[in-house]
Amino acid sequence: MNTPNPNLRQRSPSAERNRDPILTVLRQVLPQSGLVLEIASGTGQHVTHFASALPALTWQPSDPDAEARASVAGWTAHAGLVNVRAPLALDVRRTPWGIDAANAVICINMVHISPWAATEALFAGAGRILERGGVLFLYGPYRRNGAHTAGSNAAFDQQLRSRDPEWGVRDMEAVVELAAAAAFEGEEPVAMPANNFSLVFRKR
Numbered sequence: 001m002n003t004p005n006p007n008l009r010q011r012s013p014s015a016e017r018n019r020d021p022i023l024t025v026l027r028q029v030l031p032q033s034g035l036v037l038e039i040a041s042g043t044g045q046h047v048t049h050f051a052s053a054l055p056a057l058t059w060q061p062s063d064p065d066a067e068a069r070a071s072v073a074g075w076t077a078h079a080g081l082v083n084v085r086a087p088l089a090l091d092v093r094r095t096p097w098g099i100d101a102a103n104a105v106i107c108i109n110m111v112h113i114s115p116w117a118a119t120e121a122l123f124a125g126a127g128r129i130l131e132r133g134g135v136l137f138l139y140g141p142y143r144r145n146g147a148h149t150a151g152s153n154a155a156f157d158q159q160l161r162s163r164d165p166e167w168g169v170r171d172m173e174a175v176v177e178l179a180a181a182a183a184f185e186g187e188e189p190v191a192m193p194a195n196n197f198s199l200v201f202r203k204r
Helices: 013-029 045-053 066-079 116-129 151-163 172-181
Strands: 034-039 057-060 102-108 130-140 184-186 190-192 196-203
Touching: 013 045, 013 102, 013 130, 013 190, 013 196, 034 045, 045 057, 045 066, 102 116, 116 130, 116 172, 116 184, 172 184, 172 196
Parallel strands: 034 057, 034 102, 102 130
Antiparallel strands: 130 196, 184 196, 190 196
8 A cells, every 4th residue: 555645635724624623522422432434525625634633442434535545544644644544436336335334424515415325325325334323423414494594505506416417415304304214313413613513323
């Protein structure tokens, strides 16, 4: 395997802004120890920040995009973290995932930037690898009762759908319904900055 190159690190301003509010929720819902699988790790800024703050957990980043995986590895090397594994080439719609079990799964900002089939596959796959009580954590914008929670989210939704008609801000109720069908129980949604939400589900 090639040595990770810190120069390949990508940066996302939104990841910088939302990482601490997300970490606050993760501290409350993740187990004290064990393995956390991150789906769609993107730049890698999130997983390295969380792994640094929660060193008792082992973190498994993943992304289907090779450049994203190189960025994740670059951030991990730059931070000198030993509790972050090499990123997996993982597309939720393709099985097997390359990981047999985890204590928690987190997925940030994927649900609206992917087809609905990806969200269905996310719950199906998480159901396979999580034991009873295992946490599935989602973060991003959602409609509630069929309506956007802010004008900026409505504009963002239009922008997403213009890029790909299969993308878009999802109805929270549809996600909760999908979770229930996959044997996950939802906790009370947590309102987050910039009109986002944290959704926490536990495997029944």
